Amino acid sequence: MATLNDIGVAAAINILTALAFFLAFAMLRIQPVNDRVYFPKWYIKGLRSSPLVNGSAFASKFVNLDLRSYTRFLNWMPAALQMPEPELIDHAGLDSAVYLRIYFLGLKIFGPIELTAFTVMIPVNWSNNTLEHSGLTYSDIDKLSISNIPIGSHKFWTHLVLAYGFTFWTCYVLKREYEIVAAMRLHFLASDQRRPDQFTVTSISITSFIRESSLLLINKVLARNVPPDPDESVTELVQHFFLVNHPHHYLSHQLVYNANKLSELVNEKKKIQNWLDFYQNKYKRNPLKRPSLKTGFLGLWGNRVDAIDFYTSFVERLSRDICGEREKVSSNTKSIMPAAFVSFKTRWGAAVCAQTQQSRNPTTWLTEWAPEPRDVYWENLAIPFVFLTIRRLIAAIAFFFLTFFFMIPIAIVQSLANIESIEKALPFLKPIIEVKFIKSFIQGFLPGIALKIFLLFLPTILMMMSKFEGFISLSALERRSASRYYFFQFINVFLGSIITGTAFQQLNHFIHQSTSQIPKTIGVSIPMKATFFITYIMVDGWAGVAGEILRLKPLIIYHLKNSFLVKTEKDREEAMDPGTIGFNTGEPQIQLYFLLGLVYAVVTPILLPFIIVFFALAYVVYRHQIINVYHQEYESAAAFWPDVHVRVVAALIVSQLLLMGLLSTKEASQSTPLLITLPVLTICFHRFCKGRYEPAFVRYPLQEAMMKDTLERAKEANLNLKGFLQNAYIHPVFKSADESDSESESEWERSPALVATKRTSKRFTPMPSKDGGSVLSLDQVNDECLKP
Structure with a gap:
């Protein structure tokens, strides 16, 4: 189990990695030879040309010789925030603008929640010594969670009241955002050019x-x-x-x-x-x-x-x-x-x-x-309807087995988070593992990066399943793949990590206690899994987002193509590979952070700052990428927003049900029954939004x-x-x-x-x-x- 020191080591590694990525990007982006890699959208729109070459210095074609530009290498951050939203819609489309609002939605929801939780919940949880006398394996961070509250304590009323407050605030923000996006969509369709x-x-x-x-x-x-x-x-x-x-x-x-x-x-x-x-x-x-x-x-x-x-x-x-x-x-x-x-x-x-x-x-x-013509997935139009039902049944069965068997690598990841299990399986490594830095590295960094690696090929597999099902548009394929990716992460990454992680951490305690006590042990252990998710957020949400802006793979591929394949301007444009926002992978990952934030807001609020850093960092990075890099394959006029809304609502209900189960194991008999109302109210809220706003998207x-x-x-x-x-x-x-x-x-x-903007665009390069x-x-x- 990761301790406070392990979390500190992991934070240092990920922060240094993110800073290295940002510095490398800041230097690479101002080099003329990389201009088409980091600003391809402007080239595609015909609003930017290759940088002018100083005739007296051949090296200026490849290296930026203007020393003053190196003093302004971080100006991309404020520049990414300066473009107003109406111009962003004209420039990149409504899909891209609304996709950014998902990150901003996370900031609007979790900002006030974090402030309230740290003001109220942290002192309430810390002012107890329950874990010290429980016999369970825990760390200092766990003392800040609901696990440190004594069984049957009246302090659980605080958690109940805040659960209601967080639910009402989340619903208010969701309703307001749904209303805004629906209005933006109708306005976009009404003002859009003829298509x-x-x-x-x-x-x-x-x-x-x-x-x-x-x-x-x-x-x-x-x-x-x-x-x-x-x-x-x-x-x-x-x-x-x-x-x-x-x-x-x-x-x-x-x-x-x-x-x-x-x-x-x-x-x-x-x-x-x-x-x-x-x-x-x-x-x-x-x-x-x-x-x-x-x-x-x-x-x-x-x-x-x-x-x-x-x-x-x-x-x-x-x-x-x-x-x-x-x-x-x-x-x-x-x-x-x-x-x-x-x-x-x-x-x-x-x-x-x-x-x-x-x-x-x-x-x-x-x-x-x-x-729309760009959105048509032509291959699937040839599939007869009579086969679609069979194909979707086969895909559903395949997805079930994929989800089930993925529990094995999840168990492997959780075993890495438990030093004791590694030492028992590989006793000869014990002297090395017990070295302080190596131990902190294994518990604080290795589980998160291992899980990231295991999930690397999953989006490609899910997209293949969606294509097999026969959807006729790229947007439908991406939304279908996104829904399955989210469900997969909910079952394996969230529930799987909690169940297997708890089993590994408290195995010795399970063996020496009666069966009737096991649910209570699980109830105490669930909040304590926040440390694993903190390490995962830092790897995926901090270093991962910083790595996205570096575009290392497109950079290498562009220069290889430019060296060996490019003969014309058209070839050079094709070599740029601007990419897209990747809704089928990006949105489910965002929703995992919504789920973690809402679940742990009441039980282990120490996780919230890490999520807020992710949303803030991702908002700036992806705003820059949407303005300068990504070129969408299609425009759906934000048709994906109902999916975003319903998944946040689902995360809210899951958080309420888990809190209800957790309080029941804590024998909070007076406060627990009052939580039954919350899921009912949340479902009613969802039905209201579905009837009021979803027709605009259908x-x-x-x-x-x-x-x-x-x-x-x-x-x-x-x-x-x-x-x-x-x-x-x-x-x-x-x-x-x-x-x-x-x-x-x-x-x-x-x-x-x-x-009109402050950004200068050149037209010196002849365009096809x-x-x-x-x-x-x-x-x-x-x-x-x-x-x-």
């Missing part, structure tokens, strides 16, 4: 995914599971159905093709093209020797051939295969899925279609808001749709909406080869002008044309492929 997703609906034969779609496609609907007809093709059937049932609003539709094989060929061609570029660049640097390679596995054996000729023929063969597969997809009726993106003349018409039942049979002609009001349609007709009476939507939802693999792969430059994604490419129809694509 294809605002006129498009998805027509399907499956249950509605309105709750899962990333952005209310206010004029486009997705229709899936179109019932087959022997006399009509899918396109004729869709057109006939919507002309009959929506005669005044139907505009056009785009069929969904199963182009997964074609997509694989396109991706493979990109990889082979990278190798071809690598060897061509290598040959340019040394023209006297042509590069060669072996054709066997990993180039270890096989015939040695000319590398450039080999990959050139490979690319040519793949190009022929791609053209053949394109023609096959467009001409083969089996490639046409029973689904279509249906566009409407008005947002009002799309809203009516997406939010109503289309057919007498509720399992056919199901419609939902279509994801449905689009007809009043808002009509208002925006009326304004648009008044401003743009001659708008060619059909031309605007014509190729909005064509599969990416059907786009012409000269079009930029980044869809962020599309007309419907261009952001409005930014509010945003409109130089074109999008071809399937027939046009096939004609291009057939040209000699």
Whole structure:
């Protein structure tokens, strides 16, 4: 069990690590050679160019020779806080701005709670000596917890009153934030520029995914599971159905093709093209020797051939295969899925279609808001609805076993936190372990870093499960993965650590006491696990957040690509890899801190300062990253906020139930029954918020749709909406080869002008044309492929 000295050692290690990361970042970011790594968002938006090079000093291209800039190397912190929220929304989108509000929500909740807990709870818990006479294994920190209160003491009334106070304060902040975010979302949708997703609906034969779609496609609907007809093709059937049932609003539709094989060929061609570029660049640097390679596995054996000729023929063969597969997809009726993106003349018409039942049979002609074009996960559109239920059942079973068997590494982590168990298992290490610094390192730092390592590959596994389930948008995939990640952390990281940790720490006590006393021992031990979570927060929440801003992996990859693969400005842009906020990993991790803070606020408040440091540090770091680095793949207009709200409410209920169980083991018979009211009141609060605010995230009001349609007709009476939507939802693999792969430059994604700021942006670097490419129809694509 970690002592106060162990916590101090862990804090020193993590603080020094975080400072090292910040200093390294502050130095690396001002070097010209790293400018595209630490400011990629500005390059993507065309508002920044490569730093000017001083002609008299070639080194200035790589190293910042301005000594004055090194005296201002920490100015990124205040700069990250200066951009006002309206400008941040224009610059990065509503998703990014609202994501930052999650960190600010943590500060607003736990700031007053910490002040109250330290003023009231710490003195109440400290003024006892219960643990000294209990025979349990404890540390000095545990004297500040509820475990130090005698059984049956009247002091438990203090904990009861504060539990009510903390609940009411948390609910008030949650309600206020829900109200603000809902208003921000409606305002964003009302003021947002015209987008294809605002006129498009998805027509399907499956249950509605309105709750899962990333952005209310206010004029486009997705229709899936179109019932087959022997006399009509899918396109004729869709057109006939919507002309009959929506005669005044139907505009056009785009069929969904199963182009997964074609997509694989396109991706493979990109990889082979990278190798071809690598060897061509290598040959340019040394023209006297042509590069060669072996054709066997990993180039270890096989015939040695000319590398450039080999990959050139490979690319040519793949190009022929791609053209053949394109023609096959467009001409083969089996490639046409029973689904279509249906566009409407008005947002009002799309809203009516997406939010109503289309057919007498509720399992056919199901419609939902279509994801915006960037948000569509095309691979899953080819999955028939009949298989979705089976896939989700298989994924649920796999997730159950994953969660269950992960208890094994959790037990290993908890064994590291208990010196006695290590010494019993490995007695020959006892002389080394008993060294004071090593002992403090093992108990205060090693468990947290071990748990972090065990969780390293979990998000990737959960995302694979979500894709297997068949969700059709990236936002839905991320939210599904986030919900499972949170549940996994609740079961394994929270409950698993408490149960296994208590078992390891109090094993000797369990053996020598009656069965009836075991619940009391567990009740006393639960607050004492705060020391483990403190070490984990410092590793993950302090050093981990500081490591995020350093971007060590993208930095290395960028310079490797820039050295071996980059030939054009377009290649250099692709090498930047700005990344995204990563909702599927970031939000569940934040929710774990909400859970820990709410659970331990009453029982072990010493944990709260560590959580507040995390929220404050993360807010500054991620605000900087969102402004300068991250480039979102899609915009969901903060559709994830109901998930954030319900998980904080769930954490609040868990904290109340655990406190109720804890007080029952302490024989606080008078105060414990009064806690029953708290979960009931919290559930009522959740139902109120769900009914009052959640509709803004699920449905689009007809009043808002009509208002925006009326304004648009008044401003743009001659708008060619059909031309605007014509190729909005064509599969990416059907786009012409000269079009930029980044869809962020599309007309419907261009952001409005930014509010004036103190940040200077340069435009000296010639940027590739945003409109130089074109999008071809399937027939046009096939004609291009057939040209000699």
